[in-house]
Amino acid sequence: MARRIYHKKKSSNGWFLKAAFGVLVCGALWFAAKQAISYFGFNPDKIVEKSMFKDSLFQADVKEIITRDGIKAYYLQDKTNPIISLSFLFKNSGSAYDDKGEEGIANLVAELLVDGAGKYDADKFQEILEQKAIVMSFQANKDDFVGGLKTITSNKDLAAKLLRLVLSEPRFEREDIERAKKEMLTLLKQQQEFPQAQFSLFVNRELFGEHPYGRNMLGVERDILALNREKLKNFVQNHFSKNRLIVGIVGDISEDDAKRFIDRIFANLPETGQSSFVADARVDFEAKEQSMHFKAAQNMAQFVAPSVKRSDSDFYPLYIANEVFAGQGLSSRLSKAVREDKGLTYGVYNYLSLNDKAVMMQGGFSSTPENYDEAKKIVLKEWAKMGKKGVKSEEFELARNYLLASFNLRFASIDNISATLVAMQRENLGKDFLLKRNQYIQDVTLEDVNQAAAKYFIPQKLRWFDLISVQSK
Template identity: 45%
Template sequence: MRRTNNQTRRRDVALVLILLAIVGFWGCRSKFYGAYKAEKTIENTILKNRTFNASVEEICSPKLGIKAYLLKDSHNPIVSLNFSFENTGYAYDDAHEQGIAQMAAALLTEGAGKYKAQELKEKMEERAIRVGFAAGKDDFGGSLLTTTDHLQEAAQYLNLMLTEPRFDEADLQRVKAQILDALKRQHERPERELELVFAREMYGAHPYGRNPLGQAADIERVSAADLRRFVKNKFSRGNLLVGLAGDVDAQSGGAFLDKVFAGLPADKVQASIPPAETEFDGRLVQIRRGDGQNMLLAAMPAIGRTHKDFYPLFTANYIWGGAGLNSRLSQRIREQEGLTYGIYSYLSLSDKSPLLIVGFAATADNFEKAKKLLYEETDKFVDEGIDAEETAQAKNYLTASYHLRFASIENIAEILTAMQKYNLGLDFLQKRNDYIAHIKPEDVNRVIKKYFNKQLLTGVELGEFQPAAGERK
């Protein structure tokens, strides 16, 4: 519909008139409509040549020598800090203290140094300083958002939280009660129950099999002294990764980091957990409960972020179940058959057990059929592979969507931390689209054959099932 000059427009008008006479209005309309070329719209757009200045520098704080990746962005007077202490996540909790990392994450903002919980929160709210902590499986993460006006106070408060958390008894008891309650309520929603059983089934006694919130009996026992020991032993400059983004430069950023992380020990914490050993034998353990739908969560073994197969496998997953409505699984099971509201897959990159995970929910009457189609599509994926066009489509998406991740300053800081965790290099943001561009259809087909296999899909299904033969209801 967009024409480049008047001459062609006149020619098209003439053509349309002739066609109108011959085939009638409807035929003409579809012919005319069929002429839409998206490439022309993109080629001729007036919004060209916009770029994102993705230059990342590595800074080193002057006093403590803390290294961090910095992306300077002065569009708003905001600073976002993201950091993580590696190998201190909930899987690293002592076996008799399951849940302590999560408790620490909840309690670090509950008062520090001379400031009791309420006083500290009031101070931060009035200055719009936002701090949060989270205990992941592998790492313990933190984030801070502040305006540049209050950069100094923000550094001071965060430093106190990391080095002198109060863990006052009343706060400790309250947070305990909240976590114990949350632990019970996990079973209210089927998808939470599914995840918990999935973790147990995949990992058994391995720490990855734990409930992320911990064990009730352990949580009850945790004391302020235990939490202080946790902080002292786990947080160090040696296992620290830092991403910094916003209106801050190498100099002010370096001074800020010195202030935030002052007082942390330099030594790296010695901690390790064994590799996870999962038996991928295609079993689906059944959990019986009645909700609106049945659900499935299953996984195949995959590879880590730095493995040479990462990019082709990432692309293969995108085509199989990662592409939203356009993925093969969605097309077949949702769009064609209407069996589910959503089926999805993703690469889960935990340190000890990278997985390719797939899941969906469907009413009991649709469930078996959807499952059958999942297996069928997986077989087809392996047997027939993907063609050049499908690869090109996936690569186009992955490349063209690249800038979307820079929508928020907090997200940028998080990416900077992840770049260090996975050793992606300072120039990753410039190079990432080249990595995608180099993926060839044959690479993708090779990894499909290597990693995809329905007989490996192991996990859990939940819902209402017909009793098995010989089983009494």
């Protein structure tokens, strides 16, 4: 079983002091001082060591279940509260897969699915959900169409029935479609008001060009206006099929009931559907830096660099390297250099972006114009240093300890657990991933991390974008 490694600082060894003076009095004095320090000083390792609570890992006994109808799902029983959380997705049905001329359709469908199904119109449907505390949610990501259902165990049959209706017989009433379109057009307009949103659109356009990732994921006004009931129905038919379905279920429900629950919802979906093909994106990381001008209180930076897929053997080493570079909290290199030591920004980040068709490292910060150039210089310098010199063993231990010791936090909510079960299947991590995950982290060596850093933190392959603040548009 995975155990945590805890980095221990050596306590100062005073034996040579004693030997040098050879005097009992000095020894006693030293002893007293040491006692005083350990009494008054702050020794985190000791506090953890002496804590009345010891390490224990959440037992994530995830099972793979197969329903009578042949649907596969990951399942975890948790009886803490009488509630159930179901997460699911339809693979490759997200916004990037919207057909040309229908950009925005996945979002519009997500918006409209809770507006009635079967014999229930929107008002009635939502009233039942509220009165029975059944929480249903849908969202179109770049790659996938994602859904969630949470219910009190005693209402599970009703919840299953309602979700089945939504996926097979959504109403898509004309007035609901018109209202949802208006909402989306409003969001599109509001997007124009925010410098951060405009900047991200600019970066994506420049990075991906004609590739679907270069689109505005909210959609295009002209296309949204042209969407109708028939197109929405087609979307559902083409995308909500068993061959794209991934399911995770957690909560106070037995294995048999979970199988029945899943069948009740998904069994009458068609086996297959159709969808458009999205090619891998080709990103030119060596392109020259580019800037846009916009009215804003600060300048902004976004930068991208090559990275690896989740299944690549470099994934964990690079993940840990980035944890040191820009990971959790304020003690990462970038945070220290730009924020903590200089006060140049409120925050700076860099993360491994794992979209299907383009993996990359992606980072950014914002800073008032008089600070911006200095902050940028520091980021570039730190980037180069990372590639050239890698990380020190203390930094490596710190990042590793964070990743190991924070393991249990992912089990805080059952919604998070069920989403994790879906992600495990989406990324082919296996049902025992949660039992092995800490071992994966522990297997990474400092050398692995430094090799990955040298391979991916290359200044020539860091592509940079600026938003330059101007006073009026």
